[in-house]
Amino acid sequence: xxxxxxxxxRRELIARGVRGAGLLCAAGxxxxxxxxxxxxxxxxQIDPKKCIACGKCATECVLNPSAVKCVHExxxxxxxxxxxxxxxxxxxxxxxxxxxxxxxxxxxxxxxVEDPYYQYIIEEDKCIGCALCVEGCQQxxxxxxxxxxxxxxxxNCNQCAIASACPADAFRRVPASDPYxxxxxxxxxx
Amino acid sequence: xxxxxxxxxxxxxxxxxxxxxEQFNFPPPEFSRPYVFPDTPTPAPRPEWLGVADVVVLAVAxxxxxxxxxxxxxxxxxxxxxxxxxxxxxxxxxxxxCAVGAVQNVAMALxxxxxxxxxxxGLFFILPLVFALFWGRAFCSSVxxxxxxxxxxxxxxxxxxxxxxxxxxxxxxLYLGLxxxxxxxxxxxxxxRYDPFVQVFRFGGGTLMVxxxxxxxxxxxxVGRPYCRYACPYGxxxxxxxxxxxxxxxxxxxxxxxxxxxxxxxxxxxIQPPTPAPQYLPRAAERKRLGLLIALLPVLxxxxxxxxxxxxxxxxxxxxxxxxxxxxxxxxxxKLTDPTDETEAFAKRGxxxxxxxVAALQVHRRYATGSWFLGGWLGLVLGxxxxxxxxxxxxxxxxxxxSACVVCGRCYHYCPLDRQRGLSLTDAPQxxxx
Ligand code: SF4
Ligand code: SF4
Ligand code: SF4
Ligand code: SF4
Ligand code: SF4
Numbered sequence: 345x346x347x348x349x350x351x352x353x354r355r356e357l358i359a360r361g362v363r364g365a366g367l368l369c370a371a372g373x374x375x376x377x378x379x380x381x382x383x384x385x386x387x388x389q390i391d392p393k394k395c396i397a398c399g400k401c402a403t404e405c406v407l408n409p410s411a412v413k414c415v416h417e418x419x420x421x422x423x424x425x426x427x428x429x430x431x432x433x434x435x436x437x438x439x440x441x442x443x444x445x446x447x448x449x450x451x452x453x454x455x456x457v458e459d460p461y462y463q464y465i466i467e468e469d470k471c472i473g474c475a476l477c478v479e480g481c482q483q484x485x486x487x488x489x490x491x492x493x494x495x496x497x498x499x500n501c502n503q504c505a506i507a508s509a510c511p512a513d514a515f516r517r518v519p520a521s522d523p524y525x526x527x528x529x530x531x532x533x534x
Numbered sequence: 535x536x537x538x539x540x541x542x543x544x545x546x547x548x549x550x551x552x553x554x555x556e557q558f559n560f561p562p563p564e565f566s567r568p569y570v571f572p573d574t575p576t577p578a579p580r581p582e583w584l585g586v587a588d589v590v591v592l593a594v595a596x597x598x599x600x601x602x603x604x605x606x607x608x609x610x611x612x613x614x615x616x617x618x619x620x621x622x623x624x625x626x627x628x629x630x631x632c633a634v635g636a637v638q639n640v641a642m643a644l645x646x647x648x649x650x651x652x653x654x655x656g657l658f659f660i661l662p663l664v665f666a667l668f669w670g671r672a673f674c675s676s677v678x679x680x681x682x683x684x685x686x687x688x689x690x691x692x693x694x695x696x697x698x699x700x701x702x703x704x705x706x707x708l709y710l711g712l713x714x715x716x717x718x719x720x721x722x723x724x725x726x727r728y729d730p731f732v733q734v735f736r737f738g739g740g741t742l743m744v745x746x747x748x749x750x751x752x753x754x755x756x757v758g759r760p761y762c763r764y765a766c767p768y769g770x771x772x773x774x775x776x777x778x779x780x781x782x783x784x785x786x787x788x789x790x791x792x793x794x795x796x797x798x799x800x801x802x803x804x805i806q807p808p809t810p811a812p813q814y815l816p817r818a819a820e821r822k823r824l825g826l827l828i829a830l831l832p833v834l835x836x837x838x839x840x841x842x843x844x845x846x847x848x849x850x851x852x853x854x855x856x857x858x859x860x861x862x863x864x865x866x867x868x869k870l871t872d873p874t875d876e877t878e879a880f881a882k883r884g885x886x887x888x889x890x891x892v893a894a895l896q897v898h899r900r901y902a903t904g905s906w907f908l909g910g911w912l913g914l915v916l917g918x919x920x921x922x923x924x925x926x927x928x929x930x931x932x933x934x935x936x937s938a939c940v941v942c943g944r945c946y947h948y949c950p951l952d953r954q955r956g957l958s959l960t961d962a963p964q965x966x967x968x
Binding site: 380513 | 631667
């Protein structure tokens with residue numbers, strides 16, 4: 345480095361200029377980030393209005409089992425005796441047997457409330473996010489079973505692998521303070 | 535149908551809910567006894583302050599990396615820090631978010647998409663760059679989890695021929711350009727999708743990427759940091775800044791005696807040998823060539839821009855909206871008989887098909903502009919490469935190419951002068967592997 349002293353100073357001068365400019369940019373960028381209101385973290389979530397229950401949520405997630413699971417919005421549910429999320433619709437006559445259940449992992453628990461209403465509860469540890477129940481409920485029911493990213497599991501990948509594969513473009517980034525896109529927005533859940 | 539009576543009773547019951555605009559097949563029942571709806575569990579994401587803690591860990595790790603690389607000059611310390619970063623940023627944080635991917639978040643925030651850059655992500659992007667302005671590529675050295683994987687598996691480094699090395703070293707500029715374009719257009723984050731190491735941190739992922747990951751790791755055993763050198767877009771940015779850093783990495787703390795030992799020690803081709811004795815003869819011809827190349831620069835930028843602009847419709851297919859519009863169009867034309875999942879989802883939304891076309895057109899416009907930038911960028915990088923290749927730089931001793939050096943610390947103990955001086959005696963015995 346020491347062979348051409350004249351050049352050295354010129355180089356050092358340029359370097360100082362670049363450093364100064366770089367610091368200014370960094371400070372400016374940082375200032376913009378801090379002063380802006382929304383600097384909050386974003387997380388992935390599924391818009392249930394767009395989801396077509398294609399089943400990719402179970403297979404595309406980097407986690408196995410997937411970070412996406414079925415969620416039941418009980419307030420919308422019809423509490424039907426013949427839940428299309430619970431039973432396969434073609435075999436309604438012979439309904440009580442296990443083959444007629446939709447859920448491959450038996451993650452939906454059914455309990456009578458009062459005649460003729462039944463309550464359906466998702467046992468999340470069993471759910472693999474296959475969306476079969478969601479498909480049934482979407483087609484024939486109220487659409488109270490929806491797919492949602494479960495944030496206790498999700499790694500919040502910078503690019504969600506399911507979002508890249510979702511045929512319905514149903515994934516989007518939402519603020520971490522309001523991380524679910526339920527169909528029924530509850531009051532005070534803003 | 536068994537459900538018919540049920541349906542009738544259901545229809546007769548009065549809707550009780552606030553979802554006025556939504557139609558339900560079965561209105562929620564009127565229970566005779568008071569009924570409390572079971573909770574819909576909504577577990578919260580990782581708390582924000584943990585993200586801030588990550589930034590603190592990043593800053594401390596960067597400071598340590600700079601300290602170990604430039605002050606204590608200890609390879610052993612650097613390796614320990616590398617191991618820590620691999621565990622923390624790799625296996626604990628599962629590789630997200632990292633500075634490499636954050637490039638895209640920044641690009642998307644600057645692009646037309648409605649996207650506000652989260653503070654933590656912004657800091658992950660900025661901090662390593664600021665460090666590079668002062669202490670070189672401290673981030674690559676022992677903080678980046680991707681670099682850490684490659685650094686730790688490198689056993690038998692082969693020398694990559696200089697010409698091949700400098701040709702391949704242009705690939706990161708291309709990858710960076712594409713990553714920024716796709717992110718700024720709001721299409722996708724390719725740098726994250728094709729990150730070869732993230733499946734290691736997560737013990738799983740798509741089959742293709744697991745395969746690529748294994749291949750890159752095997753390659754890293756014999757080729758020093760192939761991803762860092764020939765792909766990493768962030769490393770390219772750091773390499774642009776590190777030559778201007780205030781403190782530079784040195785092979786030796788003394789005067790080089792041109793023994794050549796260090797150049798053999800560097801697995802990343804970052805040590806440049808002395809140039810042949812200076813010749814004073816054909817200076818004029820050289821000047822002329824340099825002048826020509828500099829004049830060529832704007833031409834390269836414009837030609838590059840124009841060429842990539844031609845490929846813009848192709849690039850735009852990376853966007854979901856463009857692919858969807860193409861399928862909807864084909865379906866309308868009767869060329870697509872079975873609806874795809876995409877068109878089915880679109881139909882379910884019940885909006886006019888023109889919506890899909892308008893959205894796609896908008897994306898195409900973004901790509902039309904963006905592809906000029908991408909092409910211009912590629913032309914610029916190529917041109918500057920040619921210019922810097924033809925500038926005669928005289929070196930009388932072995933010198934580190936600051937832009938390429940990832941401050942791994944391997945060369946330090948190869949300098950016989952430093953060994954003699956006992957400066958690194960504490961570490962030297964461990965460092966006999968090549
Ligand atoms: S991939 Fe998309 S459409 Fe398929 S189940 Fe998941 S959210 Fe629904
Ligand atoms: S089909 Fe849907 S709305 Fe009907 S009972 Fe089942 S979950 Fe509830
Ligand atoms: S059917 Fe699939 S998505 Fe629904 S509860 Fe069972 S595993 Fe979960
Ligand atoms: S962000 Fe990652 S972990 Fe979360 S749902 Fe998507 S792929 Fe799965
Ligand atoms: S510190 Fe830099 S020059 Fe030395 S061996 Fe490592 S990469 Fe090469």
